[in-house]
Structure formats: C-alpha cells, structure tokens
Amino acid sequence: MTMNRRAASARTLALALGSLGAALMPTGTALAQGQKAPAWPDKPIRIVVPYPPGGSSDIIARAIAQPLSQALGQTVIVDNRAGANGNTGADAVAKATDGHTLLLCDVGALAISPSVYPKLPFDPSRDLRGVGMLAYSPHLLVVHPSVPANNLAELVALSKRERLNFAVTAIGSAPHLAGVAVEKATGAQWNYIPYKGGSQAISDTIAGQTQILMNGMLATLPQVQSGKLKVLGVSKASRVPLLAQVPTIAEQGVKGFESGTWQGVMMPAATPPAVVQKLSAELTRIIRSPEVRERLVAQGAEVRTMAPAELGSFFEQERRRWAQVVAQGGVKPE
Secondary structure, three states, rough: HHHHHHHHHHHHHHHHHHHHHHHHHHHHHHHHOOOOOOOOOOEEEEEEEEOOOOOOHHHHOOOOOOOHHHHHHOOOOEEEEHHHHHHHHHHHOOOOOOEEEEEEEEHHHHHEEEEEEEOOOOOOHEEEEEEEEEEEEEEEEEEOOOOOOOOOHHHOOOOOOOEEEEOOOOOHHHHHHHHHHHHHHHHHOEEEEEEOHHHHHHOOOOOOOOEOOOOOOOOHHHHHHHOEEEEEEEOOOOOOOOOOOOOOOOOOOOOOOEEEEEEEEEOOOOOOHHHHHHHHHHHHHHOHHHHHHHHHHOOOOOEEEOOOOHHHHHHHHHOOOOOOOOHOOOOOOO
16 A cells, blocks of 8 residues: 555656646747747837938938838838948948848949958958848949030040049949949049049039049939939940930940949848848838839839849859959059
C-alpha cells in the first residue's frame, strides 16, 4: 500500500507540474510558433533626403510623403540633410537604429560615392539595403540662354575657344560624371564648379554665373519651359515626349550614351525583411497610382519600380560602371 500511495503521489505531482508548465509556457511557445511581432510602423517615419530642397529626390519624397502616411497610419516627415554629395544623410540612415528611418536618394549617385570618397564613414553595399526604386529622370544638358550654341557640336567647339563653367551638383555626383563622360567622348573643355545640390547649381546657371549644367529632368524641365535655360540634349537612349524636338546626346555623336537620376529608397541593413517587403509594396503602389504617376510624368520623370533584390543588383551594376568613369576622368573630392 505504501508503494501504491507513493506512486499515486508521484503521478499527482507530475500532473500538477505539467499543468503549471502549461500555464507558464503559452507566451514563449506562441512566439516560437510565429506569434505576430509588434506592428510596423509604430511611430513616425522619417524620410531622409541627403540633398537640399528643390532637387529631384526632394520632389519625389514630398510627392509620396502624404500617401505613405495615409497608407501606414503614421506621420511621415521629410528631413533634408545635405552634405558631402549626399553622404552625410546616407551615413545617418546607415547608422539609424530606430527602425523607422528611410533614405530617399539618387541611388546611382550613392553607388558612385565609394569610388570618389575612399574614406566614407559607411559602406553603402554593406550598411544599407534596398527597399525599392521609384522613378527615373534623364539628365538634361542645358546652358544659359546667352551661350551661342544650339547643339552639342557647337557647344564643344565653343568650349575650345572660350572658358565655360560647368555647374555640377557635387564633385562625384551622377551629373558630374555624366559631364566628364561627354567631355572625354567629344574633346570638350570645360571647368567644373561644384555645388551642394541641384537647386543651387540650377540657380547659378540661370543667373549666368555658370554657363553649362547637366541635371535631372524632373528638377530642370520647369526652367527650360520658362525660357530661363536652353536645352541642347537629353541623356536618354530615345527622345522624351515632353521634349520631342530635342535630340539625345547619343544622336549627337556620343554613341550609346545614357545617364540620369534614379530615385530609390534604402534602409539600414539590419531592417527585418518583413518590414522591407511591406514598405516596398506600399511604395510601389503609391508611385504607380494615377495621381502620383501623372504628377511626376508631367514634370519629366518616369515611374520605374524595382523590388528590393532588383534594386540591390542595380546598385552593384552602377557601382562598377561609374568606377571606370571616375578612374578615367581622375575625379577626386576637393
């Protein structure tokens, strides 16, 4: 009887411990089985634009901010952090740990930075991950209306007779390297004047302080349409409908030439894949919406979307492509 009582007591104790364990374990077990993580986003989102207001990236950021806020149920703030050809703002995003900071920039320009700035405080390929591409805007080759040239050939000939100042958004920027590529291909001779962003470069070219500019169509077209700047060429493989009468730079002798600004969104590398996918889907939906698409197309931008993996591949291709131009042109920061 003693043994039976002991066995019964043991069974009772085991059942009691099992019940206690079941009471204590649900939370941990549920998480292990895929309990939903806290909803993202759970606080305001900050879109860092690493250039001054008025440029192509800034225009895109402000076009999507309100729709994104409505879609995600959180305030969306556009934060312009200019400096070092976009690297100041990009570095801030690469080191952000709040999970709610995005980088909206010219992805091509960001891919160029490692070749121009060998001592960057961050590695774009390692410290950032692509979320999605949004839009493409070809570069326009424009001059001050007083410049006596109406096509690329005349501009090249003039550059060999007179000193022409070529405004660039920053040393090593995509428009700068596009200018270098055209210069090398045509034998042109111009003097590069660096600025801290596209809006400042445009303003000084309008004022006649610089004579030549290459910049994204999205930010430059309004000045062409108003007659404040004269367009000589478009850096696209084919002519653009809004400027159908303007030949491409490729048509004017620089075979195969194409360049432009590619606005995309990136986040810190540690961002969870689920967050990246959710944000990518919302951004793609917003940028493709009729209201936003029509607004951008009217200004000269094309909606060009890419999923995270596609954007990552594009970034690496651009990095290799422009590294060659940097080396050939001897481009160095000031």
